[in-house]
Amino acid sequence: KAGVTQxxxxxxxxxxxxxxxxxxxxxxxxxxxxxxxTPGQGLQFLFEYFSETQRNKGNFPGRFSxxxxxxxxxxxxxxxxxxxxxxxxxxxSSLRTPATDTQYFGPGTRLTVL
Amino acid sequence: xxxxxxxxDQVNVAEGNPLTVKCTYSVSGNPYLFWYVQYPNRGLxxxxxxxxxxxxxxxxYGFEAEFNKSQTSFHLKKPxxxxxxxxxxxxAVNDDYKxxxxxxxxxxxxx
Numbered sequence: 001k002a003g004v005t006q007x008x009x010x011x012x013x014x015x016x017x018x019x020x021x022x023x024x025x026x027x028x029x030x031x032x033x034x035x036x037x038t039p040g041q042g043l044q045f046l047f048e049y050f051s052e053t054q055r056n057k058g059n060f061p062g063r064f065s066x067x068x069x070x071x072x073x074x075x076x077x078x079x080x081x082x083x084x085x086x087x088x089x090x091x092x093s094s095l096r097t098p099a100t101d102t103q104y105f106g107p108g109t110r111l112t113v114l
Numbered sequence: 115x116x117x118x119x120x121x122x123d124q125v126n127v128a129e130g131n132p133l134t135v136k137c138t139y140s141v142s143g144n145p146y147l148f149w150y151v152q153y154p155n156r157g158l159x160x161x162x163x164x165x166x167x168x169x170x171x172x173x174x175y176g177f178e179a180e181f182n183k184s185q186t187s188f189h190l191k192k193p194x195x196x197x198x199x200x201x202x203x204x205x206a207v208n209d210d211y212k213x214x215x216x217x218x219x220x221x222x223x224x225x
Contacts, residue, residue, distance in 0.1 A: 004157075006157075031211070033211075033212060033213075035213075042215060042216075042217050042218065043204065043206075043213075043215040043218075045212040045213065045214070048211060048212060055211065056210065056211055056212050058212070090157055090158065092158075092213075096211065099146075099208065099210075099211060100146045100163070100165045100208060102148070102160055102163060103160075103213060104160060105150070105157040105158040105159070105160075106157050107156055107157045108156075108157045110155075
């Protein structure tokens with residue numbers, strides 16, 4: 001079974017621009033979660049989508065948004081980029097049922113904001 | 115809120131020696147605990163999880179973890195470390211469908 005895939009793997013943007021990242025979950029997984037990883041803040045939860053609905057949201061500003069499509073693929077968007085948005089963005093997929101189901105992570109998208 | 119803590123930023127061991135990476139948790143209710151490993155420029159790889167049942171959980175690549183309710187700990191162990199085990203290890207707790215991670219422990223295994 002193919003794992004979680006994320007595109008692109010690397011991105012360089014400038015302040016004020018916006019960016020869209022994509023995540024394709026493991027086949028059959030309907031839950032997709034997004035995390036931000038930075039050296040200073042570590043791994044932080046952004047949001048989770050299940051059945052095309054946002055189910056959970058972390059403590060991030062409204063510039064961070066996402067969506068999920070009917071095939072469970074998900075995108076996250078960051079508008080008006082700031083230098084502090086430079087990070088590794090990871091997505092993870094799971095069955096979500098049971099609640100203890102394992103989240104499997106993709107390789108991440110490395111975003112650099114200049 | 116559920117949380118985990120990894121008290122050691124770094125662990126250094128010689129190849130062939132036992133490896134232990136520490137994790138303590140603070141949860142209300144039943145803890146659902148996970149260990150992940152991250153290699154440079156890679157995503158997180160799942161190692162093992164504790165949901166319920168046996169306190170000793172066996173996982174991938176020869177790793178195991180011991181759940182200790184009285185000490186609120188979930189330490190990751192490997193009896194004989196390999197140089198290839200050098201990586202960043204994260205403990206995590208499932209908090210209402212989202213994972214809350216520890217700060218991570220960098221493991222270096224020297225030949």
